[in-house]
Amino acid sequence: MSQVFRVERTKNFTVMSNHHFKNKKLSLKAKGLLSLMLSLPDDWNYNMKGLASLSRDGIDSVRSAIKELEHHGYVERHRIRYCDGCYGDTEYIVREVPSGKGNE
Template structure:
């Protein structure tokens, strides 16, 4: 079966194949991580931000993020205000699992 590729002159992403070849990740998690790696570092990686740019809703994005956390491709830390309420999450995204 032929694969039709396009020249990589602009609008493409270079990333490691580690997560794509990881048999422990679902296709949803692989696609979500690939999408996250294709965006700039200052992009809105919140559940709402990810869901707004894709067909999957917030619940689907949340389960994908939890899977990436479980397999050490993502770290999320809660950001709290002075009263201790969660106001945001700080995301650390890894091309290969951290140890």
Template sequence: MTKIKVSHNKNYTIMSNYHLRDKKLSLKAKGLMSYMLSLPDNWDYSVSGLSIVCNCGRDAIRTGLNELEKQGYLKRVQQKENGKFDKTIYILHEEKQK
């Protein structure tokens, strides 16, 4: 049996395994969520920003976000200011929400 040994130094992320073991999520959605969980709490989430740091197109980010939202791991709240759409707040859940 092959074993993997990981040498943990610094600058690593501790996260739940729920999304990683969810068979309903694609590898793209699992990777995107894992990457999002590794970002600082004050990081300014946007499709464009995620596209840049993940080195993939905005459509790929959108489909990954939509999948996470559909499966209950992500909630997006659209804020309004002066009657106009403003920032979108991303709320990640480590466990699937119903």
């Protein structure tokens, strides 16, 4: 006997590419984190502590998922360098489809 799952849609939903869901090289943790990141507003501050606060996973778990997403080209990270040469915040570029830089 087969099981049938039905999804009730509401007004609060996110539309995103299915690419990462079908990528067998990504762990479920990485797929979930990327889905969460894609659902956040454009101006949201992506930092490890902030991402960890959105689930019960800790910062180490978020960090390892980010590294996996970076490895596969879904996330790109840059340290911002100020005029005086000091490093500042980290800028994240989150992609629905990986860049050619990852090891896809």
